[in-house]
Amino acid sequence: MQITTRSLFGSVAISLFAMPALADEITINSFGGAYEEAHRACVIDPFEAATGAKVNIVTAYSADAFAQLRAQKDAPQFDVIHFSGGQEIVGASEGLLLPITPEMVPNLADVYDFAKEGVAKGEGPAYQIAAVGLVYAADKMPEAPTKWADLLNPEYSDRLVLTDISNGYGMIGLLMLNQISGGTMDDIQPGLDAVSKLLEQGAIVVSKSPEIQQEFAQNDAWLAAYASDYAYTLQKAGLDVKFVQGEEGTPASFITASLVAGRDNVELASKFIDMELSPEAQACFSEALRYTPTNSKTVLADDVAASVVYGPDATAGLMRFDPIKIEANRSAWVEAWGKTIAR
Amino acid sequence: MTDRREAWLFLVPGLALLVLGFVLPILRMLVLSVLGPDGLTLQQFARFFQDGYYPSILWRTVRMSLVITAITAAIGFPLAYITSRVGPRLRLWLIVMVILPLMTSVVVRTFGWMVLLGRSGPLATTLRDMGLVGRSFSLMHTEAAIVLGMVQVLLPFMVLSMLGVLSRLDPRLEEAARTMGCSFLQTIRRVVLPLAMPGVVAGSLLVFTLSASSFITPSLLGGARIEVLAGSIYKSVTQTLDWNFAAAQSVILFLGLALVLIPYLRLGARHG
Numbered sequence: 001m002q003i004t005t006r007s008l009f010g011s012v013a014i015s016l017f018a019m020p021a022l023a024d025e026i027t028i029n030s031f032g033g034a035y036e037e038a039h040r041a042c043v044i045d046p047f048e049a050a051t052g053a054k055v056n057i058v059t060a061y062s063a064d065a066f067a068q069l070r071a072q073k074d075a076p077q078f079d080v081i082h083f084s085g086g087q088e089i090v091g092a093s094e095g096l097l098l099p100i101t102p103e104m105v106p107n108l109a110d111v112y113d114f115a116k117e118g119v120a121k122g123e124g125p126a127y128q129i130a131a132v133g134l135v136y137a138a139d140k141m142p143e144a145p146t147k148w149a150d151l152l153n154p155e156y157s158d159r160l161v162l163t164d165i166s167n168g169y170g171m172i173g174l175l176m177l178n179q180i181s182g183g184t185m186d187d188i189q190p191g192l193d194a195v196s197k198l199l200e201q202g203a204i205v206v207s208k209s210p211e212i213q214q215e216f217a218q219n220d221a222w223l224a225a226y227a228s229d230y231a232y233t234l235q236k237a238g239l240d241v242k243f244v245q246g247e248e249g250t251p252a253s254f255i256t257a258s259l260v261a262g263r264d265n266v267e268l269a270s271k272f273i274d275m276e277l278s279p280e281a282q283a284c285f286s287e288a289l290r291y292t293p294t295n296s297k298t299v300l301a302d303d304v305a306a307s308v309v310y311g312p313d314a315t316a317g318l319m320r321f322d323p324i325k326i327e328a329n330r331s332a333w334v335e336a337w338g339k340t341i342a343r
Numbered sequence: 344m345t346d347r348r349e350a351w352l353f354l355v356p357g358l359a360l361l362v363l364g365f366v367l368p369i370l371r372m373l374v375l376s377v378l379g380p381d382g383l384t385l386q387q388f389a390r391f392f393q394d395g396y397y398p399s400i401l402w403r404t405v406r407m408s409l410v411i412t413a414i415t416a417a418i419g420f421p422l423a424y425i426t427s428r429v430g431p432r433l434r435l436w437l438i439v440m441v442i443l444p445l446m447t448s449v450v451v452r453t454f455g456w457m458v459l460l461g462r463s464g465p466l467a468t469t470l471r472d473m474g475l476v477g478r479s480f481s482l483m484h485t486e487a488a489i490v491l492g493m494v495q496v497l498l499p500f501m502v503l504s505m506l507g508v509l510s511r512l513d514p515r516l517e518e519a520a521r522t523m524g525c526s527f528l529q530t531i532r533r534v535v536l537p538l539a540m541p542g543v544v545a546g547s548l549l550v551f552t553l554s555a556s557s558f559i560t561p562s563l564l565g566g567a568r569i570e571v572l573a574g575s576i577y578k579s580v581t582q583t584l585d586w587n588f589a590a591a592q593s594v595i596l597f598l599g600l601a602l603v604l605i606p607y608l609r610l611g612a613r614h615g
Contacts, residue, residue: 067581158479164567166582202479207567218463220478331583338578339396341568 025054026079026269029068032059033210034233035289042284047275053268062087062168069096069260076260079269084130084255085168086323091258092122098259100124104270107277107295112315115254115294124258127276128291130227131245131252131309131318132172135212137222139240148180148246151225152194158202159222161215162195165337166207172251173225174337175321180248185325188333192340205341213237227253228308232290243307250309252318255291286310292318369597375590387591397575397592404572405599407486408555411493415550416543418494419501423542424535426502427509441502449496453563456492457483460564484566492560497553501546508542509535544610551607555600572596 028044030036036059044055058078060068066087069078073096081091091097099122102108108116108125115126134145140159145151151160163170178184178191199205204221206212209230215221216239231243257273259266275281282293286300292309293300300310309315326333377383391397426437444452458464460482470476482488512535520530536543558573565571572592579589 063582063584067584070584166567166578204484205567207562214461218461219481331585334578334583335396338570338575339394342396342399342570343568 024052024265024268025056026265026272027056027058027077028080028272029058029060029065029078029082031061031082031084038285038288042281042288043272043276046281047272050275051268051271055272063166066091070094076262078260079263079265080272081124081258081260082255083124083258084253085171086254086320086326088123088256088258089118089323090327092118095122096261097122097124098261098266100259100270100273104266105274105277107274107279110279110295110297111277112294112296112312114316122258122261124256124273125277126254126256126294127273127282128255128285129252129294129309129315129318130169130229130255130291131250132169132176132225132227133243133245133250135224135226135231135234135241135243137216137240138242140220141222144242145223145244146247148176148225148248151177151223152181152198154201156223157198159220160198160203161212161221161224162198162203162205163209163212163224163226164205164207164341165334167209168253169209169225169227169230170207171326171333172253172321174333175326176225176246176248176251185322185329188329188336192336195337196340199341209233213239216241229289229291232307245309249319250317252292252309252320254320372590372593375587376594377591378587387588388595390588391591391595400570400572400575401595401599403486403570404555404596405603407490407493407561407571408551409603411490411497411554412547412551414490414494415497415501416547419498419505419546420536420539420543422498423502423505423509424531424539426506427512428514438506441499444495445499449557449559450563452496453492453560456488456495456564460488460491483564484568486565486569488564489561489569489571492564493554493557496557496560497550500549500553504546504549505539505542508539508545512538540610544607548604548607551603552600555596572599 030039036057040057044057047053048055058065058068062083062085065078065081066083066085069076069081069091072078076096081088081097083091088097092099099120100108105125108119111125115129117123119125134148134150136145138144141156150156163173165171165174174188174191174195175185177194178188181190181194183190195203204215206215209226212221212224212226212230213234215224216234217237228243231241234241257276259269259273263269277295279293279295279298282295282298283300283304285291286293286298286304286308290304290308292315294315296312300308305311309318376387377385379386422437422441426434426441429437459466461467462479462481462483464481466482467476467480471478471480482491516534516538517530520534521527525533556573558571558577561569561571562574562577565574573596576589576592576596579585579592
């Protein structure tokens with residue numbers, strides 16, 4: 001190992017401002033709660049066992065994680081960063097992420113094309129997909145919902161849970177509501193008008209997913225626009241809750257893993273992403289949380305396969321709201337949303 | 344000479360921390376708030392005042408902080424007064440009781456309130472069983488919930504500030520007032536309260552600034568629809584990644600607090 005003044009200065013500088021980074025450890029973000037548990041069981045623990053390396057987990061949702069990534073531009077702290085809101089596209093365009101190749105990550109070859117479109121540009125591949133549809137209390141709703149327009153039914157309004165758009169699924173829900181109300185990605189006013197009408201009729205707004213469980217379990221909520229994985233979380237909590245894809249379409253959230261640029265243990269970090277893309281880890285994730293796998297070789301048990309969007313044909317039908325448009329408009333939309341829901 | 348050098352040495356750690364952790368970030372914040380794509384601009388401040396939304400958040404923040412401060416002072420003063428006047432054993436227990444909540448995290452205590460105030464909490468259930476309120480009644484996601492939670496979180500700061508001053512008051516002053524014909528309440532109002540003013544001012548300052556800048560309790564108890572300025576700043580930093588606007592909001596909060604604090608500091612100086 002050659003020690004130059006520059007690298008010596010560099011390491012002194014880093015050790016002054018950061019925890020000492022050992023070569024055999026990587027730092028990642030995960031999303032907390034049941035997700036982090038599954039992340040640990042399906043990827044992190046097997047990875048630590050296989051490599052002997054240590055994985056430091058920082059619990060941070062996509063937006064928080066991205067804010068940290070951007071703030072740490074000159075001295076990044078994450079090796080692998082996970083996003084569910086398309087932040088990898090912006091991150092890649094700002095040069096914060098490092099492109100991965102099939103040589104570094106062999107499993108990339110088996111991943112569906114739609115899940116690895118931007119990999120050459122630095123956008124990490126999707127290792128899971130969360131489909132957003134209607135989550136409803138099957139034992140309480142007089143009639144099962146079938147389409148997004150059912151959200152607008154005034155009879156359900158005071159049993160309806162809306163999610164703040166700080167949450168990725170909340171954003172997708174609003175955009176879908178906007179789409180069925182006649183809005184476009186350039187004009188979300190119809191969606192906001194629909195929301196303010198629903199609020200007047202008694203709908204409530206929550207900001208984090210555990211609050212949805214609280215509303216369903218304790219407050220007699222019936223209906224929410226949310227993801228299939230969360231419907232499963234509610235089922236496991238003992239609630240009679242079902243997930244149904246809305247007739248108008250199934251928008252999805254891509255959960256991606258990206259390499260952070262400017263870190264020195266790229267090899268280990270690539271191995272970590274490779275493991276996330278492996279059929280075993282993906283099957284484990286689907287089993288635990290009911291996410292749609294993106295590796296075409298993933299084999300799911302029948303009961304799991306029945307409750308997720310699975311297979312090349314089904315996954316091809318998923319739609320994704322343009323993350324670049326979302327990012328470009330996020331500031332204005334969050335402000336407009338805030339004004340809409342403010343009391 | 345040596346004395347002065349030693350004094351400086353003592354000052355260095357504190358000063359260094361202040362400069363690194365406060366002065367520099369504040370300067371950076373000030374710069375960010377007036378920085379636009381093409382040089383200096385006041386555009387972020389104009390945006391804040393362009394319609395009623397952000398000013399109403401600012402007004403809510405200041406108004407609720409004042410209410411919280413007033414309630415904390417009203418509850419804290421009798422508590423601190425009694426604590427300063429009882430025997431040493433009981434005083435110790437009272438102080439422990441005041442300090443004890445500080446040993447649990449704010450988040451944990453706030454979650455306790457969320458359970459108590461929620462739709463299926465004891466309060467809402469009892470009222471509903473008595474037929475006084477409807478199905479969806481809940482104190483959660485109201486300003487009242489925020490005030491309740493914040494008062495509990497901040498009470499120790501108020502009591503401890505007052506206690507320091509009250510326990511140094513000479514009890515003979517009160518005895519003198521009573522012999523001169525003052526009733527108990529008159530003694531409090533004319534003798535104890537004026538003398539305790541520095542403690543009241545210090546406690547109020549602490550509580551006011553802490554409540555104006557806190558966002559965990561307001562966001563958990565107030566929900567998405569009741570915004571306070573600190574929460575709005577957090578949103579600008581983490582969600583919309585609009586740091587310039589976040590800095591502008593911080594400057595406005597800073598100025599807003601300063602405007603309220605200056606008369607208070609004067610009051611403190613007069614009594615101090």
